[in-house]
Amino acid sequence: MLELYGQHISSRLLLGTALYPSPAIMAEAITASGANIVTVSLRRETSGGKSGGQFWSLIQSLGVRVLPNTAGCHSVKEAVTTAKMAREVFATSWIKLEVIGNHDTLQPDVFGLVEAARILASEGFEVFPYTTDDLVVAGRLLDAGCKVLMPWCAPIGSARGPQNLDALRSLRGHFSDVPLIVDAGIGRPSHATTVMELGYDAVLLNTAVAKAGDPVAMAAAFGKAVESGRQAFRAGPLEPRDMAVPSTPVIGMAAFS
Amino acid sequence: MKLTINGEQHEVTAATLAALLADLDYEGGWLATALNGEVVPARERDGCALADGDRIEILAPMKGG
Numbered sequence: 001m002l003e004l005y006g007q008h009i010s011s012r013l014l015l016g017t018a019l020y021p022s023p024a025i026m027a028e029a030i031t032a033s034g035a036n037i038v039t040v041s042l043r044r045e046t047s048g049g050k051s052g053g054q055f056w057s058l059i060q061s062l063g064v065r066v067l068p069n070t071a072g073c074h075s076v077k078e079a080v081t082t083a084k085m086a087r088e089v090f091a092t093s094w095i096k097l098e099v100i101g102n103h104d105t106l107q108p109d110v111f112g113l114v115e116a117a118r119i120l121a122s123e124g125f126e127v128f129p130y131t132t133d134d135l136v137v138a139g140r141l142l143d144a145g146c147k148v149l150m151p152w153c154a155p156i157g158s159a160r161g162p163q164n165l166d167a168l169r170s171l172r173g174h175f176s177d178v179p180l181i182v183d184a185g186i187g188r189p190s191h192a193t194t195v196m197e198l199g200y201d202a203v204l205l206n207t208a209v210a211k212a213g214d215p216v217a218m219a220a221a222f223g224k225a226v227e228s229g230r231q232a233f234r235a236g237p238l239e240p241r242d243m244a245v246p247s248t249p250v251i252g253m254a255a256f257s
Numbered sequence: 258m259k260l261t262i263n264g265e266q267h268e269v270t271a272a273t274l275a276a277l278l279a280d281l282d283y284e285g286g287w288l289a290t291a292l293n294g295e296v297v298p299a300r301e302r303d304g305c306a307l308a309d310g311d312r313i314e315i316l317a318p319m320k321g322g
Contacts, residue, residue, distance in 0.1 A: 016322030026320070041321025042289060044263040044314065048282035052317020056287045059318070069321045077294065084296040085289035085316055156322070206322035 002201055004037075004148055004179055005094065005126040007065070011036045012196070013226045014067065014181065015219065016206025023058055025215055030062055033219035037065045039096055039204065041072075042086050056089075067128060069096040074109070076116045083120055095120060096150070096183075098130045106156040106184075110137045114144050121145025130183050133167035135174060142178065149178055150204060153195060154185025157207045161191035165198070172199045189218075189225030196229025197237055258309040274305035274313070289316045 002009040015035040020026035030038055040059060045052045059066060068086035073079035076099060083095045099116055101109025108131050117127045121144055129141050133151045141149060151171060154160035162168060163185070172180060182195045183204040192203045203226055212218035260267050262281070271277035274290060274297055290297045291314040297305050307313075 016320075018320040018322045020320075039321050041319045042316040043319035045283065045288060045317035046263075049317070050285070052319060053285045053287050055320060056318040071321055081291060081294060081296060085291060085314075088296070088298055089287055089289045089316070089318060 002179065004128075009036050009065075009202075011223070011226075012202040012230055013192075013223055014039065014183075014202055014204035015209060016204070017055075017059065018206055019210035020215055023055070026210070027058060027062060029209055029215045029219035030064060032216045032223070033209065034223040035064065035219075037067050038062075039067045039069050039206070040090065041069050042082060042089060065094075066090050066092060067094050067096050068092065069130075070098045070116075071096075072100065073098060074100050076112045076119070079112070079116045080119050083116075083125060084123075087125070093124055093126050094128065095125050096128045096130060108132055108152075110134065110140075113137075114140045117141055117146050118144040128181070133164055133171060135167070135170055138171055138175060142175070147178070148181065149175065150181045150183035152184040153182045153191070154187075156184040158185055159187025159208055160185055161187050162194055165194075168195060168198055168200070189221045192222055192225045193229035193232070196226055197232050199233050202226070258307070260307065260310070261312045263313070263315055269307075272306060273303060274307060275302035277307060277313070278302065278315070283315055285317075287318055290314065291316075 002012055011034045013033055013035045014037045015030055015033050016039045017026055068090045070079040070082045073082055079099045099109045099112040101107050113129055117129050120127050127146045128148050128150050129146050130150050138149050153162040179201045181202040181204050182200050186192050186205040187208050209215050209219045260269055271280045293312050
């Protein structure tokens with residue numbers, strides 16, 4: 001079973017809570033996906049506003065664990081402050097740490113990310129860093145105190161799927177004991193299955209479900225895809241071969257000429 | 258005194274962060290607050306004195322990816 005910071009998690013799919021057509025569809029999609037962990041954020045509340053409370057009540061009613069994010073933060077200071085505020089509101093030391101370095105690609109600022117991770121880990125946070133697929137950065141994040149890594153496979157919301165399988169394989173190979181979650185860039189269930197077949201521990205996605213024609217059905221499809229990929233990894237997939245290899249026995253063939 | 262609350266200018270009389278939240282009709286255990294970029298936990302809002310020019314952030318749970 002998947003273990004993240006000492007917590008045993010039955011589903012290997014983590015789902016975001018943004019961009020759904022309605023809160024009701026979001027709730028139904030989360031249930032259909034089988035996800036045990038959902039991501040949430042913190043935003044300014046208007047005076048007298050109740051929207052935050054309503055959203056939080058709905059999430060709590062679903063019986064899932066929350067992973068608050070620092071989405072939109074472009075500096076270490078912003079990310080660290082947001083994380084502290086999230087810890088108080090959501091009563092969890094888990095934080096999906098995002099320090100964004102580029103507006104167009106939403107690529108992580110890996111230098112700021114490592115610095116923020118070190119600060120937060122030293123203050124008792126359990127950090128889930130949203131990072132690139134860079135091997136050296138991954139090592140630095142582990143040195144900083146992270147015990148889980150969340151590399152992207154393509155830019156957030158791009159739906160392009162794994163763009164660099166070699167880098168993902170390399171990460172998996174080097175950090176065989178570290179829970180690795182592919183976060184961002186997944187567009188289709190087959191993308192999720194692909195990274196799970198590589199041995200990734202879990203997948204985190206949002207847009208691919210929320211913006212699907214039928215988010216609830218797509219959530220269920222992703223749940224199955226993740227499970228299927230995991231089972232395939234454990235079963236030991238066949239390596240590709242250069243030449244054809246017959247599957248039907250050649251011994252015992254009739255001779256007609 | 259003048260405060261910047263969630264990016265907007267406000268003229269207020271509240272002396273503490275707790276009083277400010279009450280005056281502006283913010284309620285609920287789900288709110289998080291910061292004063293001039295530093296987190297102020299809920300239990301410390303009563304004792305958190307405000308001064309002219311302070312910047313205050315009042316945040317709540319929101320959907321996220």
